[in-house]
Amino acid sequence: MTTENSTEVALVTGASRGIGFGIAQAIVARGDRVVITGRNEDALKEAVEKLGGPGHALGVAGKAHDEAHQAAVVEQAMETFGRIDHLVNNAGTNPVFGPIADVDLNVARKVFETNVISALGFAQRTWKAWQSQHGGTIVNIASVAGLNASPFVGPYGISKAAMINLTLQLAHEFAPVVRVNAIAPAVVKTKFATALYEGREEEVIARYPMGRLGVPEDIGGAAAFLTSPAAAWITGQTLVIDGGIFLNASV
C-alpha cells in the first residue's frame, strides 16, 4: 500500500550501518523518507527502527549485485512510498589486500560487480521507475582510492575510479532531469575501514590536517546537500571529503 505523503524518498544501498546509515539519518532528519538495503535482515530491521520505524524507513534485504534484489527494492519502494527521488549507491566491497600482480581475477570481477555494475543497475531502475519522469538525484559513494594509486587495494581503487566515470556518464545522459554526483571519502571510522586504522589510529590521524578520521555524519551531511535543492546547479562532480589528506600530496 502506498503511503500518502509529499516528502521525498531516498534509496540508500548498504545502509544498515556505517556511511550508508549516516546518510539515511541525515535524510530522515530533514524530513524525508528512506529505503535502505543490506544483506543481513536483522541488522536492517534494527536500522529501520533507529530511523524512526516504518513511516520513515523501509528495509529490503539482499545483495546489491543481485538483479532480482535490485528489482525487488525498486518495486517495494514504489509500492510503499510511491516515489524514489534520490538514489545513493553506497554498498561496496573490498575483499582483497595485497599486490595487484597477485590478485585473483575472479575476486577483481566480484569487486567490479558489487561496486560498479550494481550502481549502474540501481541507476537504470530508479531512472525508469520514477526519476526520468519526475527528476531527482543520484549520489555514488566512490573513494579517494579512485583518485590515486592505492597500494594493496588495487581492484578496489580501479572500481572506485570506474564509479567516478559512471557518475560522469550518468550526469551527462540524465541531465537536465536528474543530477548525478559522487563523494570520494578518505578513511571514515566504520567496520569496513577498521583494518586501515585499528591499533594505530594516532599514527594514521597524523596524516590528516583536520586532526581526526572521518565519521559517517561527515558523509551524511554532504549527501544531504547533494540531494537537496541547495545543490541545484551541481552535476557530474566528485566531492572529495578527506579531512585534508590530499594536502599532503607533493612531488
Ligand SMILES: NC(=O)c1ccc[n+]([C@@H]2O[C@H](COP(=O)([O-])OP(=O)(O)OC[C@H]3O[C@@H](n4cnc5c(N)ncnc54)[C@H](OP(=O)(O)O)[C@@H]3O)[C@@H](O)[C@H]2O)c1
Ligand atoms: N569507511 C571508509 O573509510 C570508506 C572510505 C571511502 C569509501 N567508502 C565506501 O563507503 C561505502 C560504505 O562503506 P562503510 O565504510 O560504511 O562500510 P560498512 O560500515 O561495512 O557498511 C557497509 C554497509 O553496506 C552493507 N553491504 C555490504 N556489502 C553489501 C552488498 N554486497 N550488498 C548490499 N549491502 C551490502 C552492509 O550490511 P551487510 O553486511 O548486512 O550487507 C552495511 O550496511 C562503500 O562503498 C565503501 O567503499 C568507505
